[in-house]
Amino acid sequence: MVFGRAERRRAAAAEPVALKILVAGGFGVGKTTLVGAVSEIRPLRTEEALTEAGRPVDDVAGVEGKHTTTVAMDFGRITLREDLVLYLFGTPGQERFWFLWDELAQGALGAVVLADTRRLEDSFAAIDYFERRGIAFAVAVNCFDGADRYPVETVRDALDLDAHVPLLLCDARDRASVKEVLIAVVSHAMERSAARRQPAAT
Ligand SMILES: Nc1nc2c(ncn2[C@@H]2O[C@H](COP(=O)(O)OP(=O)(O)OP(=O)(O)O)[C@@H](O)[C@H]2O)c(=O)[nH]1
Numbered sequence: 001m002v003f004g005r006a007e008r009r010r011a012a013a014a015e016p017v018a019l020k021i022l023v024a025g026g027f028g029v030g031k032t033t034l035v036g037a038v039s040e041i042r043p044l045r046t047e048e049a050l051t052e053a054g055r056p057v058d059d060v061a062g063v064e065g066k067h068t069t070t071v072a073m074d075f076g077r078i079t080l081r082e083d084l085v086l087y088l089f090g091t092p093g094q095e096r097f098w099f100l101w102d103e104l105a106q107g108a109l110g111a112v113v114l115a116d117t118r119r120l121e122d123s124f125a126a127i128d129y130f131e132r133r134g135i136a137f138a139v140a141v142n143c144f145d146g147a148d149r150y151p152v153e154t155v156r157d158a159l160d161l162d163a164h165v166p167l168l169l170c171d172a173r174d175r176a177s178v179k180e181v182l183i184a185v186v187s188h189a190m191e192r193s194a195a196r197r198q199p200a201a202t
Pocket residue numbers: 026027028029030031032033034063065066067068069070071091092093094142143144145170171172173
């Protein structure tokens with residue numbers, strides 16, 4: 001049987017598109033939790049115990065129940081649609097591991113920056129990072145129990161976000177909530193790359 005170009009094309013169309021999404025944000029904001037909540041494979045984690053020796057460096061204020069921290073990355077996968085698979089790469093939150101970010105950011109379509117309203121400033125560095133590199137991102141406020149709730153516009157102002165950057169409230173432990181965040185990032189990133197491909201209006 002001759003396997004023509006049309007068959008080859010049909011076979012290629014059936015292959016899902018795989019996209020890489022980074023999950024970033026400050027220490028203990030819920031990145032590992034988020035990847036674990038949606039991943040359909042057992043997520044790969046690189047957690048190390050937080051120790052007494054690390055206490056002066058690792059600020060667990062607000063996440064006192066936290067006993068481990070990510071030292072390299074989290075990795076998970078989610079099929080958003082049958083033709084669209086996301087590979088999620090959770091970054092380490094602590095500044096001393098930031099040298100890994102450039103590696104992790106290679107080939108990423110977009111990113112989620114998780115934020116906690118009790119420590120909003122911890123997300124500034126991640127936002128700066130993606131803005132500077134022109135990587136599309138959305139901000140998701142992880143609503144921890146006991147944290148004050150603010151209207152999204154107040155958070156947008158505090159983070160000095162551009163109007164087009166999606167900003168959502170989420171629960172990093174909840175699969176449906178995390179899926180919504182991922183859909184927001186993917187749509188935003190795709191709109192942006194489509195807009196870039198448009199010839200400039202004359
Ligand atoms: N109440 C509540 N707790 C959460 C939520 N998300 C995460 N946690 C808890 O917060 C702690 C920190 O979560 P992690 O997912 O380890 O945070 P991380 O951002 O991966 O932390 P690093 O990798 O150390 O930067 C854990 O004890 C979680 O169980 C949430 O949405 N609500």
